[in-house]
Amino acid sequence: MATSVRPFNVALLATVLGTLTTQSPAHATSPSRNADAVVENFLPMNRTSALEMRVAQLHGYLAQIAVAVPNARINNMGNFCGAFTFYDAASLPRPTWLTLTEIPRDRSVETFARLALECQQDFVHENGDQGENGAFRAAWALDFLYFNRLADTTGHSVADVLAFRDSLNELYVATVLLRELGRSDAVRAGVYVEHAPDFLDAKGLSRADVLRRFAGFLSAFSPQEQPVLDDFIQLLDLRQDYLAPFGRATLNMMDSPDDLRVLSAFFAYENHLRLHPELLAEPHGGWHRLMKITGNDARQAVRVLGLLASVHLIVFRDLVPALAHRGLLTPAIARAFYEASLSYFMVNELDERAAKNGPNDHSLVYHFFFPDHYETSNWKWYHWYNNAYSGCELRRKGYPKAAIVGAIGSIGLLYEGMELNMAIPWRETMKLDPRVNPIVEGFDDVRINQDGAAYGAEICH
Amino acid sequence: MGNITRSSTTLALSAALSLVHAVLSPGLARADDTLHEGISVEGGARTDQRALARAQADVAVLPFPGGVGLWNGPIDATRLEITAREDLNPIGHPTVEQARVQLIRWPHVHVLGVEHDRRMGSMLAAEVLGLYVPLPLLGEIGGRSWLVMQGGANIGYRWLSTDVEASADGHVAATTALLSLNAQAALSGRWSVRGLFEGTYTAALGSIDDRAKYGHVAAFSGRISLYVDVSRGSPIRLVPRTDPTTGGVTYRRETNEGRRLRVMLLAVEGEARPVNTLSTARDIATAKIGVEYGY
Numbered sequence: 001m002a003t004s005v006r007p008f009n010v011a012l013l014a015t016v017l018g019t020l021t022t023q024s025p026a027h028a029t030s031p032s033r034n035a036d037a038v039v040e041n042f043l044p045m046n047r048t049s050a051l052e053m054r055v056a057q058l059h060g061y062l063a064q065i066a067v068a069v070p071n072a073r074i075n076n077m078g079n080f081c082g083a084f085t086f087y088d089a090a091s092l093p094r095p096t097w098l099t100l101t102e103i104p105r106d107r108s109v110e111t112f113a114r115l116a117l118e119c120q121q122d123f124v125h126e127n128g129d130q131g132e133n134g135a136f137r138a139a140w141a142l143d144f145l146y147f148n149r150l151a152d153t154t155g156h157s158v159a160d161v162l163a164f165r166d167s168l169n170e171l172y173v174a175t176v177l178l179r180e181l182g183r184s185d186a187v188r189a190g191v192y193v194e195h196a197p198d199f200l201d202a203k204g205l206s207r208a209d210v211l212r213r214f215a216g217f218l219s220a221f222s223p224q225e226q227p228v229l230d231d232f233i234q235l236l237d238l239r240q241d242y243l244a245p246f247g248r249a250t251l252n253m254m255d256s257p258d259d260l261r262v263l264s265a266f267f268a269y270e271n272h273l274r275l276h277p278e279l280l281a282e283p284h285g286g287w288h289r290l291m292k293i294t295g296n297d298a299r300q301a302v303r304v305l306g307l308l309a310s311v312h313l314i315v316f317r318d319l320v321p322a323l324a325h326r327g328l329l330t331p332a333i334a335r336a337f338y339e340a341s342l343s344y345f346m347v348n349e350l351d352e353r354a355a356k357n358g359p360n361d362h363s364l365v366y367h368f369f370f371p372d373h374y375e376t377s378n379w380k381w382y383h384w385y386n387n388a389y390s391g392c393e394l395r396r397k398g399y400p401k402a403a404i405v406g407a408i409g410s411i412g413l414l415y416e417g418m419e420l421n422m423a424i425p426w427r428e429t430m431k432l433d434p435r436v437n438p439i440v441e442g443f444d445d446v447r448i449n450q451d452g453a454a455y456g457a458e459i460c461h
Numbered sequence: 462m463g464n465i466t467r468s469s470t471t472l473a474l475s476a477a478l479s480l481v482h483a484v485l486s487p488g489l490a491r492a493d494d495t496l497h498e499g500i501s502v503e504g505g506a507r508t509d510q511r512a513l514a515r516a517q518a519d520v521a522v523l524p525f526p527g528g529v530g531l532w533n534g535p536i537d538a539t540r541l542e543i544t545a546r547e548d549l550n551p552i553g554h555p556t557v558e559q560a561r562v563q564l565i566r567w568p569h570v571h572v573l574g575v576e577h578d579r580r581m582g583s584m585l586a587a588e589v590l591g592l593y594v595p596l597p598l599l600g601e602i603g604g605r606s607w608l609v610m611q612g613g614a615n616i617g618y619r620w621l622s623t624d625v626e627a628s629a630d631g632h633v634a635a636t637t638a639l640l641s642l643n644a645q646a647a648l649s650g651r652w653s654v655r656g657l658f659e660g661t662y663t664a665a666l667g668s669i670d671d672r673a674k675y676g677h678v679a680a681f682s683g684r685i686s687l688y689v690d691v692s693r694g695s696p697i698r699l700v701p702r703t704d705p706t707t708g709g710v711t712y713r714r715e716t717n718e719g720r721r722l723r724v725m726l727l728a729v730e731g732e733a734r735p736v737n738t739l740s741t742a743r744d745i746a747t748a749k750i751g752v753e754y755g756y
Binding site for chain 2 (some may be wrong): 127278281362377431
C-alpha cells in the first residue's frame with residue numbers, strides 16, 4: 001500500500017534566511033551545474049539582531065505547519081520542554097518512543113511544530129533557557145523515526161521530514177547562540193559570570209586507555225595497526241565526562257579564516273540547493289561544488305566536512321557555553337558554529353533528496369556529496385567524512401594506508417559490538433527487528449568508516 | 462484417544478517439572494538460532510522413531526544494566542526453551558530431552574544459562590559466558606534476505622550422567638566453539654525460507670568415571686525451513702519519493718517490522734556427531750511443523 005505524501009514548501013526555509021544581494025552571474029568554468037551555480041548571499045548569523053530575526057522567521061514557519069493541529073498537548077509537557085541534551089537523546093530512547101506513541105503518527109510533524117512553539121511561547125522556564133529544548137527533543141524524535149526507517153509513516157516524504165527536522169534544530173541552535181552571544185558580550189564588557197567546570201576545563205578521558213587496550217587486543221594479529229590506534233585515539237581527543245570528539249581540532253578550524261570561508265560558502269550553497277532542487281539531479285554535484293569552493297583541495301574538503309560532521313549538537317552544546325563564559329564566543333565563531341551545526345543535518349537532508357533508487361526494491365544510493373568514484377547505500381555520510389579526515393591525519397603521520405584502514409576497522413568493530421548492547425533493546429522497545437538489522441547495519445557502518453579512511457589516506461601523503 | 466490424552470498430560474507435566482528442575486540447577490547451553498526472537502512451538506517426528514514437541518520464548522524479565530535512569534525498562538534478553546520427546550515404536554513415556562533457561566541469549570553474548578540436555582549426556586549444565594562475533598556475509602540495511610556467519614565460544618560446567626545417555630558419569634569443565642551460518646531468503650512479502658547450519662566442538666576436562674579425563678564432541682547440524690506470514694496487515698509498505706532526475710514519484714518497498722505470526726509449513730533438520738566420547742547420541746534427521754510469533 002502506498003503512503004500518501006503531503007509536501008512542504010522547503011524552499012521557504014531558505015528564503016526566510018534573508019537574501020541580501022544576488023551575485024552577478026559567473027561564466028561557466030566546468031561541466032558541473034553545481035560547481036558553477038551562482039549562490040545568493042545569505043544573512044550571516046553572527047549578530048544578535050540577525051539571530052533574533054531568524055528565530056522570528058522560524059516561529060512563523062513552524063506556525064504555518066502547525067495550523068493543522070491548533071491544540072496539541074502531551075501528558076508531560078514539563079518534561080517535553082525541559083532540559084534535554086545529546087546524552088539524553090543517546091541514552092533514553094524509551095521516553096522518546098513513548099512520546100511518539102502518544103501522538104497520531106500521521107500528525108506527528110504538525111504536532112511537533114505546535115509543541116515546539118508552545119515550549120517557547122507558553123511555558124515558564126526556570127533554568128535560564130528559552131524553551132529551545134522542546135524543539136531539540138522534537139527534532140530528535142523525528143531523527144529517531146528516520147534512522148529506524150519510519151520517517152515516511154508521518155505521511156510526508158522522508159526528505160521533507162528531514163527538512164522539517166532541520167528547522168527545529170535551527171530554532172534550537174539559533175536560540176542557544178542568541179543567549180550565549182549575549183553572555184559572551186557581557187563577559188567581554190566586564191560583567192563577571194560564574195560557571196561550573198566545563199568542557200574547556202575537562203581532563204583527557206582516562207577511559208580512552210581502556211579503549212586503546214581493547215582495540216590493541218583486536219589488533220593482536222596485526223601489530224602494525226597498534227601505533228595507528230594510539231594516534232587515532234589521541235586525534236579523537238576525548239575528554240572526561242564528555243562525548244565530544246575532535247574538540248581541539250574543531251577549535252583550530254574555527255581559528256582558520258580559510259576553513260571558515262569554505263564553511264560559509266558551503267552553507268550558502270546548501271541553502272541555494274533548497275531553492276533549486278533541480279541541481280540535485282547531477283551525480284556527485286555537491287562534491288563538485290566542494291571542489292570549486294576549496295580550489296580542488298580534497299584535503300580541506302574532508303577536514304571541514306569531517307569536523308563539522310562532529311560539531312552538530314555534541315560539540316556545539318559543550319563548547320558554545322564554555323566559550324561564552326570566557327567571553328570567547330566571537331561573532332565569527334558564533335557564525336561558524338551556526339553553519340557547522342546546521343550543515344551536519346542539511347547534508348543529510350539534501351543527500352536523501354538527491355539519492356538514486358538502488359539496485360533492489362528497498363535501498364537508495366547516496367552519491368551527491370561523495371567523490372566521483374564513490375557511492376553508498378548507507379545514509380551516514382558523517383561516518384565517511386569523519387574517517388576520511390582521520391585517515392588523512394594518520395597518513396600525514398607516515399602510517400601506511402593498509403594499517404590505517406585496518407585500525408579504523410578494528411575500532412569500528414569494537415564500537416559497533418558495544419553498540420549492539422544498546423541497539424537490541426532500543427529496537428525491541430520500538431517493536432522493530434532487534435537482532436539481524438542492528439548486526440547488518442553495524443557492519444555496514446564499519447565498512448563506510450573504512451571507505452572514508454581509505455580515501456583520506458589516499459589524498460594525504 | 463484416552464492414551465493420547467493421558468500421554469499429552471504427562472508430557473506437559475513432565476515438561477513443566479523439567480523446566481523447574483533446569484532453573485534450579487546448573488547446566489550447559491547448546492548452540493541454536495539466536496537471530497530470531499519471539500515465541501514458537503514446533504512438533505515433528507525423527508528417524509530414531511520418536512515424536513518431539515518443542516517450545517521457545519524470549520521474555521522480558523531482565524532490567525537493562527545501568528538502571529532505570531539509563532534505560533527505564535526491561536529487555537527481551539531471557540530465553541526459555543524446552544524439547545520433549547516420546548518413543549513411537551513402541552509408544553513410550555514422554556521424556557524431556559532438553560530444557561534451557563538463559564538470562565541473556567543474544568547473537569553476540571550469552572550470559573548465565575542453565576540446561577538439561579540428553580543429547581549431550583548432561584543431567585545439568587551451566588553456560589557461564591559465551592562471546593560470538595556475528596559477521597553478515599550477505600544482506601543490506603532494510604533488506605529482507607541475509608546470510609550471517611557467527612563464530613565464538615563459551616565456557617561452562619557439565620554434570621554428565623548415564624541416566625541421561627552420557628557415556629559415563631562425571632563432572633567436567635567444558636568449552637564449546639561454534640561456527641554457524643544463519644540465512645533467510647524472502648521469497649515474497651509473506652513467504653520465506655530459513656537455513657541454519659552449524660558446527661560445534663565441545664572439549665570437556667574433569668572427573669569422568671572418578672578419573673581425571675578428557676572428552677569431546679564434534680557435532681554438525683543443519684536445518685532448512687519454510688515459513689508463511691499469516692498476520693493481518695501487509696508485511697510491506699510502499700514509500701514514495703520524488704526522483705531528482707525526472708521529478709516523477711517513485712516507490713521503494715519497506716518492511717512493516719514488528720512481531721508477526723508465521724506458520725512453519727515444514728522444517729527438515731539433520732544432526733551428525735562424527736566425534737563423540739561424552740554421550741551415546743546417534744545421528745538423526747527430523748521433520749517438523751510449527752508456529753511462531755516473533756521477529
